[in-house]
Amino acid sequence: MIEQPDSKSLSEKSAAIEVSQLTMKYGSSLIQQNLNFSVQKGDVFVIMGGSGCGKSTLLKHMIGLYQPAAGTIAYDGRDYFSATDIQQLKMRKRWGVTYQSGALFSAMTLAENVSLPLTQYTRMKPAEMADLVRYKLALVGLAGFEDYYPSEISGGMAKRAGLARAMALDPEVLFFDEPSAGLDPLSAKRLDDLILQLSQSLGVTIVIVTHELESIFAIGSNGVFLDAQTKTQLDTGAPSYMLNHSAQPLVRDFLSRGQGHQQRSGEICR
Amino acid sequence: MGLVKSVTGIFTGFSFVYMLVALFYQYFFVRYGHLDSMVSPGFKITRNVSPEYLSASLSGHWDRYQTLPDTEQIFSELESENVQTFEVLTDPSFRWDSQFSAWLLKLQRYCDRSKIKLMLSGLPEEAHTLHQLATAVPLQTSSNKTAFFSINLFQSIIKGLLQWLEDFVLFLGEITLGILRIFRLRSDARRGDFFQFLHQAGPAALPIVTLLSFLVGMILAYLGTVQLRQFGAEVYVADLVGVGMVREMGALMTAIIMAGRTGAAYAAQLGTMQVNEEVDALTTLGIKTVDYLVLPRMLALVVAMPLLTLYSDILGMLGGGVVALSMDITFTQYVHQLSGAFAMSDVMTGLFKSLVFALLISFAGCQAGLACGRSSAAVGKATTTAVVTAIVYLVVADAGLNILYFQLGI
Numbered sequence: 001m002i003e004q005p006d007s008k009s010l011s012e013k014s015a016a017i018e019v020s021q022l023t024m025k026y027g028s029s030l031i032q033q034n035l036n037f038s039v040q041k042g043d044v045f046v047i048m049g050g051s052g053c054g055k056s057t058l059l060k061h062m063i064g065l066y067q068p069a070a071g072t073i074a075y076d077g078r079d080y081f082s083a084t085d086i087q088q089l090k091m092r093k094r095w096g097v098t099y100q101s102g103a104l105f106s107a108m109t110l111a112e113n114v115s116l117p118l119t120q121y122t123r124m125k126p127a128e129m130a131d132l133v134r135y136k137l138a139l140v141g142l143a144g145f146e147d148y149y150p151s152e153i154s155g156g157m158a159k160r161a162g163l164a165r166a167m168a169l170d171p172e173v174l175f176f177d178e179p180s181a182g183l184d185p186l187s188a189k190r191l192d193d194l195i196l197q198l199s200q201s202l203g204v205t206i207v208i209v210t211h212e213l214e215s216i217f218a219i220g221s222n223g224v225f226l227d228a229q230t231k232t233q234l235d236t237g238a239p240s241y242m243l244n245h246s247a248q249p250l251v252r253d254f255l256s257r258g259q260g261h262q263q264r265s266g267e268i269c270r
Numbered sequence: 271m272g273l274v275k276s277v278t279g280i281f282t283g284f285s286f287v288y289m290l291v292a293l294f295y296q297y298f299f300v301r302y303g304h305l306d307s308m309v310s311p312g313f314k315i316t317r318n319v320s321p322e323y324l325s326a327s328l329s330g331h332w333d334r335y336q337t338l339p340d341t342e343q344i345f346s347e348l349e350s351e352n353v354q355t356f357e358v359l360t361d362p363s364f365r366w367d368s369q370f371s372a373w374l375l376k377l378q379r380y381c382d383r384s385k386i387k388l389m390l391s392g393l394p395e396e397a398h399t400l401h402q403l404a405t406a407v408p409l410q411t412s413s414n415k416t417a418f419f420s421i422n423l424f425q426s427i428i429k430g431l432l433q434w435l436e437d438f439v440l441f442l443g444e445i446t447l448g449i450l451r452i453f454r455l456r457s458d459a460r461r462g463d464f465f466q467f468l469h470q471a472g473p474a475a476l477p478i479v480t481l482l483s484f485l486v487g488m489i490l491a492y493l494g495t496v497q498l499r500q501f502g503a504e505v506y507v508a509d510l511v512g513v514g515m516v517r518e519m520g521a522l523m524t525a526i527i528m529a530g531r532t533g534a535a536y537a538a539q540l541g542t543m544q545v546n547e548e549v550d551a552l553t554t555l556g557i558k559t560v561d562y563l564v565l566p567r568m569l570a571l572v573v574a575m576p577l578l579t580l581y582s583d584i585l586g587m588l589g590g591g592v593v594a595l596s597m598d599i600t601f602t603q604y605v606h607q608l609s610g611a612f613a614m615s616d617v618m619t620g621l622f623k624s625l626v627f628a629l630l631i632s633f634a635g636c637q638a639g640l641a642c643g644r645s646s647a648a649v650g651k652a653t654t655t656a657v658v659t660a661i662v663y664l665v666v667a668d669a670g671l672n673i674l675y676f677q678l679g680i
């Protein structure tokens with residue numbers, strides 16, 4: 001049995017997020033059930049799966065937007081959905097979320113967007129806040145764009161600005177919903193690099209929804225694979241490990257873009 | 271003159287002939303010119319191998335430039351006799367395009383339904399491959415259509431009403447909690463937003479309110495004059511306009527304008543934010559959407575509407591006055607009659623109405639906006655819902671308030 005390359009002993013890492021027996025429903029239709037996985041501190045955790053299998057829905061459960069039909073999602077050992085409003089707010093303050101389209105507030109400039117969480121939760125002076133906003137925007141490569149409106153910048157820039165807003169409060173966990181969707185390969189790569197650098201230098205735990213194989217292998221250190229047919233997770237582990245060693249043929253197929261399947265069927269023929 | 275006439279005649283004649291030629295050319299050569307090398311499609315059924323086996327040999331051009339032969343014969347043969355296997359063969363003259371493929375898919379579905387084995391190995395390889403592609407994923411059998419006139423119509427109405435009631439109560443509760451948070455100084459609402467919305471709902475609405483109120487005043491005056499003239503009591507038109515505007519039309523007209531203007535805008539703004547995931551982003555930033563998005567809008571309308579209603583009352587009386595002046599009533603008479611027509615309590619009833627209307631309009635607008643789906647079509651739907659609901663609320667509330675006022679004797 002080959003050891004998983006990225007698995008370190010539990011004493012070294014502790015679970016930042018623990019999902020157990022999670023069932024998600026939309027109205028009466030079942031999306032996913034019996035999800036069990038944990039995200040360790042410092043992980044870049046990838047939620048994988050085919051189109052329409054509920055990846056984004058899972059993310060929205062993890063950030064507390066949707067209520068699970070059953071099961072728990074615990075942060076540092078505390079279940080989010082059974083916590084009181086104030087506890088939930090405290091937990092939420094430690095996360096940053098970037099959305100598929102950036103979800104910037106269109107009536108505000110980039111600087112106002114990034115400073116919104118700061119005005120909401122800190123007692124910083126306007127000048128200090130302006131400095132911090134400038135720094136956060138510079139960090140995502142948007143120095144000098146403080147006074148632009150979201151409609152005046154490109155899609156890739158909007159996503160990076162969304163990332164700057166998500167990082168405004170120095171979160172411990174960053175969630176990304178399809179960060180590279182709709183970006184050209186170079187911009188997508190730059191965003192991947194940015195995410196990786198942030199996770200390494202800031203020690204942020206990152207949860208990311210994506211089906212881009214390049215991103216998955218470039219940045220993912222751990223992950224879960226959801227399946228639309230069986231409506232549950234097929235496998236968890238590091239993507240590079242699952243590529244060759246997953247017990248599920250579908251996972252290997254997905255990660256190798258169907259190449260593994262052809263090889264195997266070739267083997268069977270021989 | 272004769273020369274001009276004959277030249278025109280010749281010209282007209284030539285252009286007519288040219289037109290016919292052009293039409294003819296287009297019809298026969300451009301449109302069907304490439305069809306001369308076509309072989310019309312046909313088929314021949316063979317059934318002499320065994321009673322359970324049937325085959326059809328296709329010939330000619332089975333494509334979209336030809337009318338496909340009447341293949342009902344094939345289907346009826348397949349139905350009438352106890353056929354287990356049907357084989358499609360082709361002869362060398364056979365040509366095909368997606369018109370043929372479409373027919374083939376129909377045949378396949380028919381055979382699947384009747385449990386007949388369809389053999390297609392006699393087809394050209396490309397046609398066979400395409401057919402496999404089209405039948406690779408099984409037919410989706412469940413439908414997304416819901417029956418329009420279902421037997422459960424009554425049940426669905428009840429369900430809809432209960433759903434509406436639940437949404438209404440939930441949203442009302444959230445708003446109440448939000449208002450309580452304002453008083454406890456724990457609200458996420460922002461003052462700057464409030465003033466911006468106040469401007470949109472107040473001063474920015476003045477032109478349209480001016481125009482419509484003035485006209486409604488005139489309408490009331492004309493309506494009254496025609497009736498009152500029969501009794502020679504035309505001067506009472508001032509009473510009619512005054513009481514009509516102050517108690518009823520001022521508040522109702524302003525409300526209808528604001529429902530179409532501001533209520534719809536609220537729904538569209540919040541709906542677009544919902545589509546753009548901005549509402550989600552707010553929630554994850556720990557900001558309460560009701561405080562941040564709904565309350566500033568609601569308060570702005572609640573402040574603006576009574577003021578607009580007062581303004582509308584005055585404009586309506588002016589409009590009525592213009593009509594009265596044209597009906598041989600002097601200005602002094604009109605003003606004197608008007609001043610005795612209504613009391614302060616009448617004005618208050620109108621203002622109270624406008625307060626209720628403001629709450630209802632912003633309630634309907636914001637609720638529809640926040641309940642918006644994730645597509646651009648959903649924003650349009652949310653806007654429609656906002657306006658329709660608001661107007662229904664308005665009329666129902668108006669009727670209710672009038673009954674209340676009557677019972678209380680105000």
